[in-house]
Ligand code: GLA
């Protein structure tokens with residue numbers, strides 16, 4: 001999923017999130033895990049993304065001096081400068097970059113170098129046109145922008161590695177250089193996957209490694225259907241347009257292959273950098289929750305996650321889609337919160353770096369409004385409140401040319417200070433004073449939300465109902481449970497879940513044996529598992545299970561499905577009872593019709609529509625020491641929020657502070673201290689009640705109830 005798709009999906013949660021007007025409890029995390037961060041030796045990173053390649057050299061000295069005066073610790077540079085670094089094949093010129101690094105270093109500004117593979121120069125595509133990506137319609141992409149190349153292509157890989165290697169040789173021991181960003185946003189492209197002949201060969205090769213034999217592959221995919229039985233790996237196609245939709249098993253494996261191809265592309269540069277630059281950290285950057293690459297796989301061997309954060313995009317989309325002016329904080333805040341939680345969770349909660357943070361109006365054809373006074377600071381604190389350890393503002397200046405000439409940086413087009421300049425300077429100063437321990441503290445999370453690429457991709461291949469989208473479901477659920485202020489980690493349910501009280505998993509369409517075993521163990525041990533419809537329909541090969549649904553999780557859920565149905569114009573409704581008692585709800589898009597099989601299963605809601613009137617819609621099953629709750633209907637907005645918040649309320653997640661809508665509350669801890677972040681995303685002053693006495697870390701004042709927070713204001717509290 002590219003950024004545009006993410007925003008479109010995200011906007012589908014507007015209805016849900018707008019409905020969340022309840023005042024909600026503040027949940028204090030209880031875990032005692034401490035940071036085992038391998039990057040504890042990192043300096044503080046409060047910097048900016050800088051483009052000496054786009055800036056006259058006569059300005060570099062002043063830029064560096066001005067950055068130093070602002071308190072900037074570092075820059076990220078060079079990630080799109082391939083044409084300057086290698087003007088002709090094999091002839092490298094790093095002199096200009098050495099001068100730039102030297103000037104920055106003389107002002108104590110450290111440098112993160114970007115390898116330039118995201119934007120190959122024209123000589124390369126002219127000489128080797130086969131490196132160009134072929135999109136899902138079979139169309140070869142044009143060069144002249146960025147991210148238009150094939151991740152499999154050996155020539156593109158060789159040349160990408162060559163320029164990165166030459167850079168590494170030149171800068172391995174250059175004073176001031178501290179780390180690397182490999183490539184730039186693998187998840188960014190307009191066309192997320194490549195379908196060229198090299199990828200087809202790569203796919204076949206990858207399949208040879210994955211399946212013990214061709215027979216095993218034929219079995220797993222069910223290729224007997226439509227006479228697709230393969231007698232040689234070289235016959236296997238890629239899912240380009242054909243006479244009918246592709247085999248779902250093939251299509252899912254192709255998505256996995258493309259993810260693996262991007263990861264192995266990155267690994268080539270990573271292996272080289274580890275060897276040549278052992279003293280440097282190595283990362284790559286992506287927009288949170290862009291989902292066509294498995295980011296857990298991409299980041300596995302990198303030192304930390306880097307994330308790019310542009311909250312202003314959501315406002316642009318709300319306007320383009322005709323849903324109104326800019327989106328309110330109730331909508332944007334949880335969507336941004338989700339991207340932070342997602343990125344932090346990619347490496348199991350280790351602190352992450354914001355490699356690019358919005359610093360003004362942002363966008364290409366359309367650009368977002370100028371953030372309100374206070375918002376740039378607030379968004380930076382929001383990232384830190386969700387686990388960031390540092391922030392780079394994108395970008396230092398605003399270029400007067402090129403596709404991003406309206407991407408407003410810390411300086412304007414005439415290099416005067418932008419409207420948010422002073423605020424960013426203040427934020428940098430404040431965040432630095434927070435110090436290493438607070439910035440590397442562990443985020444508190446009692447709730448796990450399952451996000452798994454296999455379910456995501458398999459449901460995109462065969463959604464069942466055109467409006468059913470995995471990421472939309474995830475965002476809807478996130479928006480609802482985030483209103484509880486319980487910290488949320490995003491997991492894939494293949495790991496130990498014992499540290500959480502609740503696991504939420506909408507649309508877990510593909511369930512592997514490992515995931516089923518983890519979930520069973522979690523519930524057995526006392527956890528609450530809340531699952532949505534389309535649970536356990538498929539195995540890892542995208543074959544539908546041959547048992548009653550929910551397949552491997554039938555024993556845990558204590559129910560079997562009577563039927564499942566997509567809903568179009570038919571009327572389906574839900575009547576709640578017991579702990580969920582409340583007004584009836586409408587059910588759109590999807591309904592799983594449940595039949596309790598276990599004596600320990602309790603019906604919490606029934607359907608009211610036509611043929612399934614009276615059948616179970618929501619069930620709760622006591623299993624071992626825990627509970628497994630099945631939400632059969634697709635519920636929207638306030639209904640889903642009410643159900644989830646009620647269920648969370650009875651799941652042992654502790655409560656303390658009440659926070660009004662538009663206020664975010666998170667906390668991070670070490671074994672010594674807990675920092676509680678209170679963020680006011682509204683334009684009004686807010687006040688809230690807390691138990692006990694605290695110290696405000698920012699102004700060192702003693703605080704107790706009621707705590708007043710300015711419009712777009714921030715408080716960071718520690719117990720006094
Ligand atoms: C992305 C990229 C940057 C720049 C900004 C603005 O995150 O990494 O190169 O394009 O967004 O689009």
Ligand code: ZN
Pocket residue numbers: 133134150151152153194195196197198199200
């Ligand atoms: Zn390709």
